[in-house]
Amino acid sequence: MSLTTLATPCALVDRDRVDANTAAMAARAGKRGVALRPHVKTHKCAEAAALQVRGHDGGITASTLDGAIWFAQRGFDDVTLAVPLAPVRAEAAVVASEGMKRLGLLIDSDAAVDAIEAAARARGRIVPVQLKVDCGYGRAGVNPEGDDGPRLARRLADSPHIDFEGVLAHAGHSYASTTVDEVVAIAESERAVTVGFADRLRADGLEVRTVSVGSTPTAVHGRDWTGVTELRPGNYAFFDAFQAGIGSCSTDACAMTVLTSVIGVHPGRNQVLTDAGALGLSKDAGPRHVDPDCGYGVVLDLDRRPLPLRVVGLSQEHGELSVLDPVVFDTLKVGSMVQIIPNHSCLAAALYSQYVVVAGGEIVDRWERSPRR
Numbered sequence: 001m002s003l004t005t006l007a008t009p010c011a012l013v014d015r016d017r018v019d020a021n022t023a024a025m026a027a028r029a030g031k032r033g034v035a036l037r038p039h040v041k042t043h044k045c046a047e048a049a050a051l052q053v054r055g056h057d058g059g060i061t062a063s064t065l066d067g068a069i070w071f072a073q074r075g076f077d078d079v080t081l082a083v084p085l086a087p088v089r090a091e092a093a094v095v096a097s098e099g100m101k102r103l104g105l106l107i108d109s110d111a112a113v114d115a116i117e118a119a120a121r122a123r124g125r126i127v128p129v130q131l132k133v134d135c136g137y138g139r140a141g142v143n144p145e146g147d148d149g150p151r152l153a154r155r156l157a158d159s160p161h162i163d164f165e166g167v168l169a170h171a172g173h174s175y176a177s178t179t180v181d182e183v184v185a186i187a188e189s190e191r192a193v194t195v196g197f198a199d200r201l202r203a204d205g206l207e208v209r210t211v212s213v214g215s216t217p218t219a220v221h222g223r224d225w226t227g228v229t230e231l232r233p234g235n236y237a238f239f240d241a242f243q244a245g246i247g248s249c250s251t252d253a254c255a256m257t258v259l260t261s262v263i264g265v266h267p268g269r270n271q272v273l274t275d276a277g278a279l280g281l282s283k284d285a286g287p288r289h290v291d292p293d294c295g296y297g298v299v300l301d302l303d304r305r306p307l308p309l310r311v312v313g314l315s316q317e318h319g320e321l322s323v324l325d326p327v328v329f330d331t332l333k334v335g336s337m338v339q340i341i342p343n344h345s346c347l348a349a350a351l352y353s354q355y356v357v358v359a360g361g362e363i364v365d366r367w368e369r370s371p372r373r
């Protein structure tokens with residue numbers, strides 16, 4: 001079945017590229033003796049998760065409770081929920097954990113500990129919990145040098161309803177890097193800060209079993225994982241134009257594209273319109289800090305050859321492409337199709353309920369995506 005028979009816009013996933021991306025990361029972690037607990041937030045798809053955990057023990061990382069439950073129902077029942085838990089979700093999390101091998105929760109506040117303790121006590125459970133530490137991103141997590149971290153860790157360790165597993169950090173600031181050397185330096189500080197914090201807790205007499213770090217850029221470029229017990233990258237399964245822009249991967253490695261139809265050709269305006277607008281591609285600004293002209297994705301033809309087109313505008317259902325070389329007017333007509341590597345595959349993928357799986361340019365399968373958040 002040819003791509004041109006598909007209703008557009010739709011999400012294409014190249015199976016061989018996912019296979020290669022996930023095999024490379026699994027080998028990388030394995031070679032350094034670090035467990036891989038891949039994040040599944042990018043694809044939210046069981047088939048892609050199965051490729052990610054190959055060679056590792058099957059544990060995954062999720063970004064929502066509903067997503068964790070959906071994956072558990074598909075056999076991935078060792079899950080870390082790597083977002084600080086909203087207290088209102090504590091009871092549901094404890095209930096969900098009863099049917100799972102492990103549902104690890106994350107906290108950085110007393111309010112979340114209060115809620116987890118109350119829910120676990122009510123159901124007679126002991127819940128595994130990790131403490132989030134801020135390794136420099138400045139989003140969530142305790143200050144590794146402050147007093148709150150050791151105090152919260154002690155609280156977790158002393159609770160009869162909580163199994164304090166260890167510490168978890170995420171170097172999301174690696175996305176702001178402009179060079180690979182910067183990513184290498186952030187990967188090292190992600191490691192050093194998180195391991196240092198774990199050692200500080202150990203010096204206080206606490207047992208810290210897990211030291212968990214990971215983002216795609218730092219997992220790709222990090223050189224030393226001494227003291228780290230697990231890596232949690234996720235985006236690398238698909239990669240995207242952002243990751244290619246900051247040097248985490250080549251454009252060729254990007255596994256997810258949005259197939260879109262040309263719905264307008266306007267040589268007078270040097271413009272082509274497609275049916276992938278903001279609800280087809282999402283509206284992530286992309287790696288503008290390294291390429292101000294990156295637009296909203298990378299435009300390819302059906303054989304994945306780059307096209308001289310830039311996605312300059314997105315309204316709800318229209319993609320506005322500016323033409324960089326008028327040669328495209330010779331081939332692109334209304335009804336032609338192009339594919340676009342989105343800037344942020346995690347957000348673009350979330351706009352679709354399934355992936356059309358391709359291999360060698362042929363449609364070979366369909367993979368369901370979690371309908372839940």
Ligand SMILES: Cc1ncc(COP(=O)(O)O)c(C=O)c1O
Nearest residue numbers: 039082170215216232233234235
């Ligand atoms: C806590 C946490 N861990 C791991 C990841 C995976 O990072 P990446 O998306 O760069 O692979 C994320 C992504 O947002 C995250 O928030």
